[in-house]
Amino acid sequence: MKKQLSIPRGLLSGLFLLLAFGAHAVRGQEPASPTAKPAPKPGEGSEKQPELPALIELLETRVRFEGNGDSRKEVHTRIRINNEVGARQFARLAFDYNRTFQQIEFPLVRVTHASGGTAEILPSAIYDQPNPAVVNAPAYQDVRVKSVRILGLAPNDLLEYRVVTTTSHHPLAPDFWLDHTFDRSGITSREIFDLDLPGSLYFEAKLPPGCAREWMFSGDRSRVRVCGLIPYTSSSESASGHSLLHWDINMASAHVPSASVPDVMVSTFDSGISLVERLAASFAVKPEDLRELRAHLPIVAPSTETSDTTLEDAYDFISQKLTTVDLPVGATGFRLRNAKDVLNSGYATPEEKCMLLAAFARSLGASRPAPTKPPPITEVQIVFLTSRVGEEPVRPSTLERPLVVLSDRKKQFALDPSLGVAPFAFIPSHFRGRYALSLVLADSGDVRIPHSIRMPLALPFSAFQRVNITAAIDADGTLTSKVGYALRGDNEFLLRETFHQSPREKWNEVAQLLALSDGFRGKITNVSASDPYATKQPFTVEYEITQPKFVDWSKKPVRIPALLPQVGMPDLPAKSAAEAASSTIELGTPLDVETHLTLRLPAGTVVHMPTGTSVKRDYATFASKYEVNGSTVTASRHLNFLLRTIAGDRAGDYAAFVNAVQGDEAQRLTLERADVAEARKPGSASGTKD
Numbered sequence: 001m002k003k004q005l006s007i008p009r010g011l012l013s014g015l016f017l018l019l020a021f022g023a024h025a026v027r028g029q030e031p032a033s034p035t036a037k038p039a040p041k042p043g044e045g046s047e048k049q050p051e052l053p054a055l056i057e058l059l060e061t062r063v064r065f066e067g068n069g070d071s072r073k074e075v076h077t078r079i080r081i082n083n084e085v086g087a088r089q090f091a092r093l094a095f096d097y098n099r100t101f102q103q104i105e106f107p108l109v110r111v112t113h114a115s116g117g118t119a120e121i122l123p124s125a126i127y128d129q130p131n132p133a134v135v136n137a138p139a140y141q142d143v144r145v146k147s148v149r150i151l152g153l154a155p156n157d158l159l160e161y162r163v164v165t166t167t168s169h170h171p172l173a174p175d176f177w178l179d180h181t182f183d184r185s186g187i188t189s190r191e192i193f194d195l196d197l198p199g200s201l202y203f204e205a206k207l208p209p210g211c212a213r214e215w216m217f218s219g220d221r222s223r224v225r226v227c228g229l230i231p232y233t234s235s236s237e238s239a240s241g242h243s244l245l246h247w248d249i250n251m252a253s254a255h256v257p258s259a260s261v262p263d264v265m266v267s268t269f270d271s272g273i274s275l276v277e278r279l280a281a282s283f284a285v286k287p288e289d290l291r292e293l294r295a296h297l298p299i300v301a302p303s304t305e306t307s308d309t310t311l312e313d314a315y316d317f318i319s320q321k322l323t324t325v326d327l328p329v330g331a332t333g334f335r336l337r338n339a340k341d342v343l344n345s346g347y348a349t350p351e352e353k354c355m356l357l358a359a360f361a362r363s364l365g366a367s368r369p370a371p372t373k374p375p376p377i378t379e380v381q382i383v384f385l386t387s388r389v390g391e392e393p394v395r396p397s398t399l400e401r402p403l404v405v406l407s408d409r410k411k412q413f414a415l416d417p418s419l420g421v422a423p424f425a426f427i428p429s430h431f432r433g434r435y436a437l438s439l440v441l442a443d444s445g446d447v448r449i450p451h452s453i454r455m456p457l458a459l460p461f462s463a464f465q466r467v468n469i470t471a472a473i474d475a476d477g478t479l480t481s482k483v484g485y486a487l488r489g490d491n492e493f494l495l496r497e498t499f500h501q502s503p504r505e506k507w508n509e510v511a512q513l514l515a516l517s518d519g520f521r522g523k524i525t526n527v528s529a530s531d532p533y534a535t536k537q538p539f540t541v542e543y544e545i546t547q548p549k550f551v552d553w554s555k556k557p558v559r560i561p562a563l564l565p566q567v568g569m570p571d572l573p574a575k576s577a578a579e580a581a582s583s584t585i586e587l588g589t590p591l592d593v594e595t596h597l598t599l600r601l602p603a604g605t606v607v608h609m610p611t612g613t614s615v616k617r618d619y620a621t622f623a624s625k626y627e628v629n630g631s632t633v634t635a636s637r638h639l640n641f642l643l644r645t646i647a648g649d650r651a652g653d654y655a656a657f658v659n660a661v662q663g664d665e666a667q668r669l670t671l672e673r674a675d676v677a678e679a680r681k682p683g684s685a686s687g688t689k690d
Contacts, residue, residue: 054079054086056188057158061180064196064242065266069173072166076108079159087153094147095163096131101170101333104146107162114156125149137325137347139337171333172278175269177395179262188251195245195264197224224266224393267393272450273441275394280439282334283351283382285359289339293356293363311377311406312424312536314360318417320533322356323347326418329384329399353417354382354402361406379407383414383436383453394450403427403436405453414455421496423535425460429490429589433457457644463489464538464592467518467565472600479550481563483520485541489591492539499541500532511543518565522547551671558671562610562626562635564595566665569658572651583648587619592640599633602673607633610667615660617653619643624664633669 060076081087097104109121126148134140150159170176182191224245232247245264269275285293325347336355342348348356361380384399392398404415413425434455441448464487471481487495495514502510511527522545530540551558570587601607609626616622624637639661646654 051082052086052187053083053089054081054187056080056183058190058192059183059188060192062194062196063178063180065176065178065198067174067198069170069176069268070166070168071176072164074162074164076162077160081153081155081157081159083155087155087157090150090159091153092147092149093161093163094145095165096143096145096331097165098143098331098333100142101167103166103168105164105166106148107164109148109150109161110159111150111153112158112160113152114154114158119152121148121150125151131327131331133326136323137345139341139345139347140325140327140332140349143327143331171282171335172396175274175278176266177268177393177397178264178266179395179397180264181262182247182249183251186251191247191249191251193247193264195224195266197243197245197266199241200243224264261392265393265395267395269394269396272394272437273448275396276437276439276441276450279334279384279396280382282336283355283358283439285339285355290359290363292340292343293359310364311361314364315357315415315417315424316533316535318348318353318356318360319420319422321346322353324353324418324420325349329402330396334396350418351402354404357404357415357417358382361404377406377408379440381405381407381438381440381453383438385431385434385455386437386452399437401431403431403455405436405438405455412453412456413460419493419497421500421532421535422493423461423488426493427455428493431455432589459489459589461488462592463492463589464594465489465491467595469563469595469597471563471597473551473602475553475602477549477551477553479522479547481520481522481545481547483515483518483543483545485514486538487540488538490589495529495541496532496535496539499529508543511541514541515543515545519561520545520547553673556672557608559668560671561668562637562665563597563599564635564637564665567593567637567639567661569661572655572658584645585648585651585654586645587641587643590641590644592638594638595636597633597635599635601631601633601671603631604673605631606672608670609633610664610669613660613664615657617657619646619654620657622657622661622664626669635669637664 056077056079058076058078061073062076063071063073065071079086079090081090093109095104106121106126109125111119111121113119126146128144128146130141131143131145134143148161153159178195180193180195182193232245234246235244322342323346327349329351332349332351334351336349336352337345339356339359342352342356358380361377364377381404383403383405385401385403386398387400401416401418404417406413406415414427414431415425416422416427416431419426419428432455435452436455438451438453442451466486468484469481471479473479485495498510499507507527507529508524511524515521515524525544525546527543528541530537532539551560570585572585607628609628612623612625614623620639620641620643622637622639624635626635627633
């Protein structure tokens with residue numbers, strides 16, 4: 001990935017993630033179990049492995065599904081606490097759930113102390129609270145976190161607990177689904193997994209060893225895929241009409257292959273048609289809701305001349321005026337409120353925002369004042385980014401971020417109305433190029449089938465970054481600079497989000513991180529930024545920075561860098577020559593970077609300037625220029641990435657291009673003041689000893 005200019009990939013990204021941290025993810029129909037920090041497996045490497053904070057001696061999971069879609073999941077865990085880190089790690093167990101169709105109970109929470117005796121956790125240690133994301137959203141108080149505090153844990157203690165989750169009358173019932181992946185972190189000694197399914201399973205396909213590591217089963221209503229060469233046993237209970245699959249794995253001795261997909265996948269959605277139809281019904285907008293939406297249009301866009309402008313205003317309204325309740329997909333059971341309730345409440349889940357935006361887009365097309373002209377938008381689709389691979393069973397647990405995809409006669413673009421301060425038709429880089437499941441069935445002739453849409457790779461505008469620096473070095477060697485940024489693209493969104501979520505009194509800290517990323521040191525003052533909501537214009541940031549004793553004029557000569565930010569270049573792939581030749585080098589989203597410096601020096605300063613560089617390729621160009629006029633120095637660099645990728649066999653050419661850029665950045669300006677040189681001559685007033 002390209003290390004683009006002016007963004008502190010470590011510090012500022014860390015701050016951004018801290019500000020944007022949301023709720024725990026919900027996995028399928030069951031709440032996620034607490035996870036421990038992964039640790040190296042015993043025996044890996046020649047050096048002695050550090051002690052694990054804790055060791056899970058037993059992880060036992062039993063899941064039973066009923067024919068009506070109800071389920072019961074019981075997790076039994078025994079954990080040996082090894083040190084204080086492990087004691088802190090397991091001092092609180094937390095589980096996400098939705099109380100409208102789920103219940104969580106703790107039949108057992110017990111600590112066996114190494115010093116002797118046991119302690120049962122009292123009911124007063126159990127807390128049931130709204131998910132942090134819904135604290136200010138009364139309509140979603142049923143999305144909750146149930147937790148238990150475990151006080152007094154110490155090294156060598158044994159923690160044992162059972163947690164039971166029951167699901168009844170899920171909104172998608174009688175369908176059900178499940179994903180399970182065996183723990184490969186090295187912290188679990190033994191894992192047991194029991195899967196209890198309604199109906200009899202019959203053997204469908206078993207591929208020969210070496211061809212594929214999977215088994216397929218089909219049942220009366222469910223489809224099961226078991227991945228990996230992991231031993232299991234199966235049986236049937238004729239009395240109850242259930243089928244059982246059982247795994248018992250000793251992690252210390254068993255070889256558990258790595259998995260890119262869950263080891264066990266279950267789904268009663270035998271085709272994507274039923275899932276798409278049921279989800280599409282949740283996003284349907286009733287006629288009365290359309291009237292409510294049309295009533296809001298004059299509020300959203302009081303004066304518009306074109307449909308495009310109105311659509312952008314509608315996007316801004318939904319994205320910026322409605323607070324995003326940032327819940328994972330499916331946390332509400334895919335239940336959406338009607339448009340009137342959403343608009344009146346002032347907040348919405350990502351799914352509800354997509355519902356509103358899609359309805360706005362359709363309403364705008366229907367109300368176009370010039371019926372003789374075709375509407376610019378020919379199709380509106382709500383989609384879900386999906387992790388589904390190949391022929392896996394179709395299930396809601398593969399669905400990720402919801403988006404709205406709009407099509408006209410020339411192009412297709414995606415909208416994410418949950419981003420808040422993102423420009424129109426901008427989606428984050430980790431969404432671009434991915435596939436998403438559409439909630440509109442495609443017409444294949446005889447039948448309508450589900451289909452996927454690939455998200456656009458290109459941004460809706462040209463990405464650029466401009467950095468302008470006006471600086472001065474005084475006779476005392478102090479450097480004062482005024483730095484201004486103007487950005488469009490991925491880093492623009494990152495900075496918008498960071499400044500938007502940071503209190504005004506914290507802006508100096510954000511600017512300090514930004515300055516450090518560009519190699520600037522000193523005290524930050526007078527930080528300003530453009531309105532993060534003004535997304536139709538580039539985002540701008542300005543600050544002033546002062547660095548005393550930047551140069552020591554007594555030294556001869558003085559060498560300083562060009563005071564321009566260095567541009568991070570995409571790395572070459574770490575592959576063998578043969579692998580690299582057949583692969584591609586990722587340059588990232590095309591980006592035009594320009595930096596400019598005006599530096600004023602004390603009168604009489606002699607400046608020796610470096611030589612400019614010019615390199616041109618079909619995938620990128622670079623040019624630098626250095627000039628001096630009296631005591632004023634100007635310097636500029638222009639790097640323009642033109643292509644997203646280049647062939648791997650051009651690695652040598654790309655390496656030469658990178659070396660040329662980095663060689664130019666390493667050049668220095670040489671300064672010498674005539675008055676200082678004169679003062680240092682023998683016999684001069686300042687150069688004669690008393």
